[in-house]
Amino acid sequence: MTSNLQLCNYTFPKGFAWGASTAAYQIEGGWDADGKGPNVWDTFTHQGGDRVFKNQTGDVACGSYTLWEEDLKCIKQLGLTHYRFSLSWSRLLPDGTTGFINQKGIDYYNKVIDDLLTNGIMPMVTLNHFDLPQALEDQGGWLSENIVGFFNKYAEFCFNTFGNRVKMWITINEPSIVAKYAYENGLHAPGIKESGTGAYQTAHNMIKAHAKAWHTYHLLFKEKQHGFVSLALNANWAEPLDPTSEADVKATERYLAFSLGWFAKPIFIDGDYPPLMKSSVAAKSKEQGYPSSRLPEFTKEEMQMIKGTADFFCLNYYTTRKIRHQEYAQARPSFQADEEVEEIKDPSWPISSIEWLAVVPWGIRKLLKHIKDTCNDPIIYITENGFAQSDPAPLEDAQRWEYFRQTLLEILKGIYIDKANVKGYFVWSLMDNFEWTEGYSKRFGLFHVDYNSSSLPRVPYTSASEYAKVVSSNRLPEPEKKLK
Template sequence: MDSGKFPGSFAWGASTAAYQIEGGWDADGKGPNVWDTFTHQGGDRVLKNQTGDVACGSYTLWEEDLKCIKQLGLTHYRFSFSWSRLLPDGTTGFINQKGVDYYNKLIDSLLEMGVTPLVTLYHFDLPQAVEDQGGWLSEKTVDIFKQYAQFCYTTFGDRVKHWITINEPYYAARLSYESGIFAPGKKLKGIGGYRAAHNMIKAHAKAWHVYNTFFKDKQQGRVSIALDSDWAEPLDPNSLADKEATERYMFFRLHWFANPIFIDGDYPAIMKSIVSQKSKEEGLTSSRLPEFTEEEKAMIKGTADFFCLNYYTTRKVKPLDTTACEPHSNSDTGAEGITEPNWPISGVEWLAVVPWGLRRLLAHIKHSFGNPEIFITENGFAQADPPALQDVHRWGYYQETLMEVLKAIKLDGVNVKGYFAWSLLDNFEWNSGYSVRFGLFHVDFAQANLPRTPYYSANEYAKVVKGNELIYK
């Protein structure tokens, strides 16, 4: 395949997240979120103690973002609501009308441009008031999230028809409540990640049911969750140990969340067995992995109207020696993912560029989860700072990746419905601050007006979007 047309209704988009672009951290009645608190505490939690207080300034410069979207010719734009901008204490007890007005302006303007909004309800920025009540470690947050979702459907659902409840629960749970390197910085090793994930899955399911029961008939929208996953292959394809480690790697990554939601309402059997056995060996009376009740399993099963995938890289996998490891979801997995020396590395160390891994992962999703409609809701390639505006090599990676998506559609019969680049703008990349550049548009953070300038890759992406066609040279 040297070139090819994408399906006629293919969604071409770019993605952002509220905390990473909006700034205005305390503007117009917005309440604090966990990332506000986390970054303001300093202590090198983030590179150079940088914060998202200003970020890309999109709270005031949203019209500049629209110009970028228009320049790309996008059909879709994925962004997230700042929960605490809408509901300062996380609950509907007080609604911040200026936050509602902000998102109304953004949504209405997108629709006027012919751009379809895809809204994420939660992208890592939990209201601090909800965290103070236990956050995702507390089952109370399940119903608080359900009420927040219901508020959003009521307020914006007449225009928003594509919803994502939670972005990347794998990272949101593990990095925030087990390793503690993401806000709110809790370090409950071997327990926190599982408990937070458990509540996130239930919160997602309840939010889906609220929509399905009270809004779907009238609003005709759809709801899903954004799952991230590497693709994984055995380091030695002839090694049984490497094959088994690879299977564990995928079950503790993608299937941890996809099995309950897309298959049977419960965690993978291999995951339950391993954590239960390790818990017994540690002298615990119950598994560190919580259990769903039969009623909860029935509630969770089938709670996604399409499959949202965030893909960045691939790993070769071998067994991990866990004999000296403390309890942790990593040691439970018993698998170590490494990169091949010949794989190109982007501007951030963890991101090896492996386009063919996406095609194989898409085929895996097709065969594992009943051939769902799939939207690739994040995929991108970082540059280190200072970045090159003529990012020719990066566009080469985009081309190779889009070719693999096209192969998945045309050769493998995968039902891919859209592709969203991460990200529309250079932004606050969590612990890496502003040192990592994922944007299609360069943002000059040194200037007060935060000007946006298209990279070479933005101009080339716009050509693909315009023609709905990839021409690979």
């Protein structure tokens, strides 16, 4: 099994994309600077109520709105070929619409893009990474079908403004997280709790918004700009807790359908939701006395519009779960009760400093093969992969680098043994940042940020220098032990 790897000397394919990722709300700060409008995370964090660690906010964060040159130094120090960042929709369009365009916002992103290109670094740009303009949330946000049109206009504006230089676009980051945490259980901004319906309605509108924007690009911009458009899907790998239990095996299939398949199947395969998901929600809805399934249906025309609307596959991978069948005796409908699974962390897996992130490098290889086999063998970019440290975090982060090394080794196996078409890898994150409800208590960065200093200095962790070596040589140092 190792000969293929040894033959290629632990080297990644020629032209492999080496990157790091960030998101606007998590790093920029300048929350109301230069005409920026509020977004849902501004509102959510300013409301307090202990929904975020110590009621922290992204008002200042890493100060990247004024310290972009410092970020660029970090990117260059790593020798990255690519940098993934997101645009703040409300910095560009303060009320979410093109009725008023904020030139200062355009100037900022023009500088970021131009500086990257000047230094030979390819920008990968996310249009929306959780931070919906508050003005659009006030009109129903992702729960309203009107968002499809608003998002499409915003996407067209961005393609038109930046597309002559940006060739890699991601429409929406992790739509399943937005659906479940922002509109189903209310743990993320805007904090809406619509149990049993919110997640499905949100996802339905996000899929349509993504598809429409993809068509807009291909119709109006592709011929001249020659770029590519996708969306970033987060997924855990999953295996049955008891492989001999039919219930656990079925539950694992359901888990994958309700997570990855929910978005991947409509977009990469046939424009419709996974059958397991449809049958589960329909059965539960019927039991609960609903006249029809709580999972919305796409029309035939919508299915035609949606299928095939991704030019590559963007995967955010962090962890793996063992799955056990679990029925939830809940009076009210919920996504969790529809899914009927219990997620279990194997006690043998090390845990990073964030409770949910069990370290399971081999899971990424299995997930890559699953995507290859079920999504028409797409080109894959791993657009996020990371390991959290607690604050205060040691600069000598040997455990984290070992996690990255093992993960990259599994990716090599995926490429050479399983023939997965992986074209790039992006670490989450370039630097420590505002980690959503965890605030600044968890640190994912390759660079340490000192939030107690007004200059917010960036200092490399050990993992940054180790990653830089891999990037510059396009290969992993050979492991001391033989591969299995």
